[in-house]
Amino acid sequence: MFAASRGASVRSVRSLLRRNGPIPLNRHSSVSRLLSTLAVLEQREGKLNVSSLAAVSAAQKLGGSVTGFVAGSGTKAVAEEAAKVKGLEKVIFVDNGAYDKGLPENFAPLLVENIKKGGFSHVLAGHSAFGKNLMPRVAALLDTQQVSDIIEVGGEDTFVRPIYAGNAILTVQTSDDTKIITVRGTAFPAPETEGGSGAVEEGVDPKAECSTEWISENLAKSDRPDLATADKVVSGGRGLKSKEQFDKLIPPLADAMNAAIGASRAAVDSGFADNSLQVGQTGKNVAPQLYLCAGISGAIQHLAGMKDSKVIACINKDADAPIFQVADVGLVGDLFEKVPELTEKLK
Amino acid sequence: MSGLRILVPVKRVIDYAVKPRVNKSQTAIETTGVKHSLNPFDELSIEEAIRLRERALPVSDILALSAGPAKSADVLRTAMAMGADRSIHVQVDTEKEGDLEPLTVAKLLAKVVAEEDRNVVILGKQSIDDDAHQTGQMLAGLLGWSQATQASKVEVEKEGSTVTVKREVDGGTETLRAKLPIVITTDLRLNEPRYASLPNIMKAKKKPMIKKTMEDYGIDIKRRFKTVKVVEPAPRQGGGKVEDVDGMIGKLKELGAL
Numbered sequence: 001m002f003a004a005s006r007g008a009s010v011r012s013v014r015s016l017l018r019r020n021g022p023i024p025l026n027r028h029s030s031v032s033r034l035l036s037t038l039a040v041l042e043q044r045e046g047k048l049n050v051s052s053l054a055a056v057s058a059a060q061k062l063g064g065s066v067t068g069f070v071a072g073s074g075t076k077a078v079a080e081e082a083a084k085v086k087g088l089e090k091v092i093f094v095d096n097g098a099y100d101k102g103l104p105e106n107f108a109p110l111l112v113e114n115i116k117k118g119g120f121s122h123v124l125a126g127h128s129a130f131g132k133n134l135m136p137r138v139a140a141l142l143d144t145q146q147v148s149d150i151i152e153v154g155g156e157d158t159f160v161r162p163i164y165a166g167n168a169i170l171t172v173q174t175s176d177d178t179k180i181i182t183v184r185g186t187a188f189p190a191p192e193t194e195g196g197s198g199a200v201e202e203g204v205d206p207k208a209e210c211s212t213e214w215i216s217e218n219l220a221k222s223d224r225p226d227l228a229t230a231d232k233v234v235s236g237g238r239g240l241k242s243k244e245q246f247d248k249l250i251p252p253l254a255d256a257m258n259a260a261i262g263a264s265r266a267a268v269d270s271g272f273a274d275n276s277l278q279v280g281q282t283g284k285n286v287a288p289q290l291y292l293c294a295g296i297s298g299a300i301q302h303l304a305g306m307k308d309s310k311v312i313a314c315i316n317k318d319a320d321a322p323i324f325q326v327a328d329v330g331l332v333g334d335l336f337e338k339v340p341e342l343t344e345k346l347k
Numbered sequence: 348m349s350g351l352r353i354l355v356p357v358k359r360v361i362d363y364a365v366k367p368r369v370n371k372s373q374t375a376i377e378t379t380g381v382k383h384s385l386n387p388f389d390e391l392s393i394e395e396a397i398r399l400r401e402r403a404l405p406v407s408d409i410l411a412l413s414a415g416p417a418k419s420a421d422v423l424r425t426a427m428a429m430g431a432d433r434s435i436h437v438q439v440d441t442e443k444e445g446d447l448e449p450l451t452v453a454k455l456l457a458k459v460v461a462e463e464d465r466n467v468v469i470l471g472k473q474s475i476d477d478d479a480h481q482t483g484q485m486l487a488g489l490l491g492w493s494q495a496t497q498a499s500k501v502e503v504e505k506e507g508s509t510v511t512v513k514r515e516v517d518g519g520t521e522t523l524r525a526k527l528p529i530v531i532t533t534d535l536r537l538n539e540p541r542y543a544s545l546p547n548i549m550k551a552k553k554k555p556m557i558k559k560t561m562e563d564y565g566i567d568i569k570r571r572f573k574t575v576k577v578v579e580p581a582p583r584q585g586g587g588k589v590e591d592v593d594g595m596i597g598k599l600k601e602l603g604a605l
Contacts, residue, residue: 101521108488129515132496133484133494134484136481136482139488140484140488143450144450145571145572148481154575164476164478168367169577170577171577172573172574173574174571175573211525211526212495212525213523213524214521214523215523216522217519217520217521217522218520219516219520265535274519276520282472284517289603290605307583313595313604324585331591331592331594342592345593345596346605
């Protein structure tokens with residue numbers, strides 16, 4: 001009830017501002033007090049995807065209230081779990097199996113209804129496969145120009161995002177009333193998942209038709225840390241020469257360090273490693289404590305995905321490879337000797 | 348018209364191998380005198396459209412479209428040399444007006460889809476300049492069509508009404524099925540684009556290219572975004588080289604990474 005009336009007041013203030021033409025000086029203070037953010041959370045088979053909580057961290061930087069949103073079958077339990085996340089005032093859930101696979105054809109109308117009902121000024125989601133697929137459709141339905149993959153919040157309407165594969169950093173100011181934003185997970189550390197006491201509330205379900213049918217999925221199974229959120233990443237490139245060598249050298253080193261495994265595009269294209277392990281502009285962005293790579297030259301598309309790592313170490317036989325220009329620790333040598341030696345010494 | 352009526356939107360961008368430089372006034376990337384090419388993901392879109400035809404599917408025609416400055420005509424010629432049948436060049440003075448935003452492009456494409464009676468739109472998943480990753484999804488939303496983004500495999504039934512798409516997701520792939528019409532966006536894994544042969548480049552010069560303007564489609568190009576500034580990212584300090592594996596372990600321990 002309170003939320004609904006607050007939403008209405010946000011809208012009326014905004015429309016008032018628009019009618020009045022030139023913006024009064026106190027605009028920022030009055031609007032930011034009424035700023036309310038919806039953070040779209042991801043779940044999978046009834047479990048909260050912790051990496052999607054980066055949207056909550058980014059939302060907190062905006063100030064104002066933060067509400068979580070989760071949809072799928074049995075998501076009341078997920079909402080209760082999420083309500084313990086610090087910084088979430090409330091979690092809205094929609095319990096309907098039709099949303100389990102996150103298909104944008106029905107998820108986008110669902111989100112739009114809940115955004116309108118709650119009168120949210122900002123809607124944030126991770127720049128993950130889910131967020132990238134869904135949020136632009138939501139933005140189009142709301143006639144809003146989305147801000148993608150932000151790495152910093154500069155203010156209520158100002159955001160910082162990398163362009164040109166991270167070779168330039170753009171600060172952009174949006175004039176849209178409802179801000180639809182995707183967030184780079186590695187730029188906003190996840191909030192504490194205990195200690196919060198948010199309310200849990202059921203959302204509206206427009207039950208839109210879905211014109212697309214989900215058939216199947218094929219996910220790489222592994223006990224290793226998740227690539228996108230791992231503390232340490234061991235990555236291999238074309239220099240590994242074959243899938244056999246990749247499998248022989250990289251996993252043992254990753255095991256010795258309790259690291260996730262990554263790969264360059266060249267390694268993925270040559271079939272050495274699974275597509276989902278690709279690090280770079282068109283693969284995953286990672287920013288671990290340690291990124292250790294072997295046989296990767298350091299093309300700009302690859303650097304785009306890992307150059308925010310805390311420490312970069314590389315092993316490469318070509319002393320002029322561009323990777324050495326960004327590496328904190330570089331070792332010129334044959335990876336077929338150095339990687340097993342390193343693995344042995346780290347055990 | 349029956350069969351697959353394909354629209355392939357393409358964008359002219361700074362070549363992927365060029366390291367972009369921020370201009371002196373920190374307002375944009377320097378583009379004058381810099382090599383430009385067809386956005387790599389859009390090459391994949393054209394290639395996929397041509398392959399649908401080569402698989403003897405009922406492809407009626409493949410229309411390429413680009414919205415941008417006069418030089419965007421070059422990328423349309425490339426698209427036609429690869430195998431697109433015809434093209435539309437929507438001229439925009441990006442020097443004066445700024446780059447079109449994804450929502451504006453999506454609105455333009457929605458108009459073109461209606462006017463040209465399209466039932467399949469294949470776009471790149473992102474352009475490598477703005478890295479927004481939005482246009483295809485926005486178009487699908489505006490049209491109310493099915494969407495299959497980051498496609499790594501596209502299969503169309505022989506009668507050409509049902510499409511099955513394998514798409515790249517975090518941690519693997521998923522497979523979707525939808526009836527036409529559909530918007531598909533391409534991932535790198537989808538195919539290997541062909542090179543346009545010289546005879547085909549010559550032939551492409553005779554293929555029709557229609558010039559249009561945004562006003563022809565009644566699209567407002569006013570930007571929602573204002574660029575506050577563009578800067579180079581903080582440079583990383585290379586930390587130098589070590590002699591051997593022990594040196595590497597020692598340095599990593601010193602840096603607190605191990």
